[in-house]
């Protein structure tokens with residue numbers, strides 16, 4: 001039976017309200033960015049999507065008259081159990097704002113001389129496979145951009161969010177950062193130069209995302225991966241990436257399901273997630289189109305072609321975690337794909 005943990009069905013709702021307050025050269029604004037799922041099975045480091053909730057919130061206060069050593073400071077962090085750094089160069093939320101300020105000074109001739117203080121309200125679990133580090137960065141970036149009159153496009157902001165990932169786990173992968181800012185599915189055709197393609201989602205595609213109560217660091221989950229793969233595996237993998245993109249563009253739900261196969265990362269990471277194969281089987285048995293590891297894990301996601309099925313799938317996955325050897329409690333969200341990306345609340 002499912003008891004202590006919780007589940008939620010989420011919808012895309014928050015409306016734009018802009019600057020929270022503006023008095024005597026002091027302006028306050030709140031940014032929000034939701035959880036993202038990297039890889040989407042076959043697209044290691046090149047494909048990711050955003051769900052609508054949960055997400056991180058960042059409140060920025062700009063004081064034009066305050067001049068201190070660092071232009072950005074963190075005044076408080078809640079929801080992290082004291083785990084996250086307050087040093088502005090070490091927290092992804094503040095680090096990316098520093099990068100953004102540097103960029104607008106050198107590329108847009110905007111020399112910001114005041115101070116931005118940042119409150120981080122962490123709602124996403126750390127090291128979860130839900131793009132937690134990217135969500136903090138994306139929320140802070142849209143808020144900073146709005147505070148300074150939107151000098152950058154969202155596409156430009158993605159560059160700074162990716163740099164935040166390097167701070168979090170040592171690797172500048174874009175499959176969380178890009179959808180956290182842009183919304184939808186995002187395909188990374190190339191990293192140098194960065195070439196991102198947003199892919200709209202089929203109308204009835206729902207994600208069940210289940211987070212077992214355990215942590216798996218992205219840096220560790222990357223260290224177990226091979227540096228080279230045999231050609232046979234590569235052929236399977238790029239066949240599935242192409243098919244998945246085609247399925248998304250044509251709303252071919254069966255094809256989406258067939259394409260959710262990962263022969264590169266999943267076999268190496270599955271042993272790091274207690275009960276992975278049972279949870280995946282439970283999702284398929286409950287009617288999911290397909291199921292795989294969310295990002296680097298330990299969360300697991302599944303796609304369904306209706307909200308009702310997605311709910312049944314998510315509950316079956318929770319149950320399977322609970323009955324696994326590790327008897328893991330979990331949280332679960334059922335969500336459509338987020339179309340909007342990071343936004344001002």
Ligand SMILES: Nc1ncnc2c1ncn2[C@@H]1O[C@H](COP(=O)(O)OP(=O)(O)O)[C@@H](O)[C@H]1O
Pocket residue numbers: 084085090091092093125126127128129130131132133134136137167168169216217218219295
């Ligand atoms: N604002 C932040 N939110 C989450 N993690 C952060 C943040 N700033 C720095 N980090 C670092 O990144 C690590 C989490 O990153 P990672 O393992 O990639 O998890 P996730 O899958 O949640 O992004 C944390 O251990 C923390 O040290």
Ligand SMILES: N[C@@H](CCOP(=O)(O)O)C(=O)O
Pocket residue numbers: 036038039044045046128129130131132173175176218221222265294295296297
């Ligand atoms: N492509 C990355 C995605 C990591 O996502 P996270 O949410 O676990 O940080 C990888 O697979 O390492």
